[in-house]
Amino acid sequence: MSEEVKREVQTWDPVEWLDRIINGEQTYTLQEVPENSGHYKLVPDNVEVIQKGTPLSQSRLNRMTDGISFSHNVIGAIAAEALRQAGLAHKNRQVDFEKRFLQGEATITGTPGGYFSTTYPFVLVPIPAGTEHIQTNTPHYDVTLCVTAADDIGKVNLEVYDKASNGFKVRNLGSAKSVSFTWTIINTNIQ
Numbered sequence: 001m002s003e004e005v006k007r008e009v010q011t012w013d014p015v016e017w018l019d020r021i022i023n024g025e026q027t028y029t030l031q032e033v034p035e036n037s038g039h040y041k042l043v044p045d046n047v048e049v050i051q052k053g054t055p056l057s058q059s060r061l062n063r064m065t066d067g068i069s070f071s072h073n074v075i076g077a078i079a080a081e082a083l084r085q086a087g088l089a090h091k092n093r094q095v096d097f098e099k100r101f102l103q104g105e106a107t108i109t110g111t112p113g114g115y116f117s118t119t120y121p122f123v124l125v126p127i128p129a130g131t132e133h134i135q136t137n138t139p140h141y142d143v144t145l146c147v148t149a150a151d152d153i154g155k156v157n158l159e160v161y162d163k164a165s166n167g168f169k170v171r172n173l174g175s176a177k178s179v180s181f182t183w184t185i186i187n188t189n190i191q
Contacts, residue, residue, distance in 0.1 A: 013063075014067075015054065015060065015063075015064075016054075017054045018051060018052070018053050018054045019051065019053055020049070020051065020052065020053030021049070021050040021051040021053070022047045022048060022049055022050060023047065023048035023049075023050055024047060024048070026044060026045070026047060027044075027045045027047075028042040028043060028044055028045060029042070029043045029045055030042060030043075031043050101184070101185065101186060102127065102128065102184070102185040103182065103183065103184045103185075104125065104128075104182070104183055105148070105180065105181065105182045105183070106123045106125050106170065106180070106181060106183060107123065107178065107179065107180040107181075108121050108122060108123045108158075108170065108171070108172045108178070108179045108181075109121065109177065109178045109179075110172075110177065111177060112172065112173075112174065112175050112176075112177070120171040120172060120173055121171065121172050122169050122170060122171035122172070123169070123170055123171075124167060124168075124169050125167055125168055125169065125170060125183060126166060126167040127165075127166050127167050127168075127185070138163060138164055138165040139163035139164070141163065141185055141186070142185070142186045143160045143163070143168060143170075143183055143184070143185055143186075144183070144184045144186060145158050145160065145170065145181050145182070145183055146181060146182045146183075146184075147179060147180070147181045148180045148181055148182055149178075149179070149180040150176045150178060150179045150180070151176055151177050151178045151179075152175070152176045152177075153176070155174040155175040155176045156172060156174045156176045156179050157172065157173040157174035158170055158171070158172055158173070158174075158179065158181060159171050159172075159173055170183070
């Protein structure tokens, strides 16, 4: 098991790396190792050096590794934040769409008032729970109603009133005793 080497992370400054350039080709001489018969070493022959080149060392390579690691982590953090922001933007677009277009159904039951009555059966239609659906430009949203069933379909006269940010009321001004309907909020002006 190897021991972990601890070292201080160095600040990263770019290094302009230079090649070692020589005049001609590097050649080597084979020399016998003294006091070790049968063993040889290669010794570089002297050559004219045109450009010395940047020496490789542990500290230079570690500094390069630190720079790569830092940039990798920064790019990863930026990418993660970009994905998070994109997810929020998608959620906000979805919420805006839901504010602009909501649907549901309701039923009004009750005996309508007489000819000169001002009391009519009604139902309170709540907008689905959650602040993301609240209509922020109350009462300037439209509600479309579509009757799906009634005990006397010819005597249905529905009216939307008391629009609020969290719901609205629908009353039956006709003489039908039971009316089921679907409702749709269309709110194109929401900011």
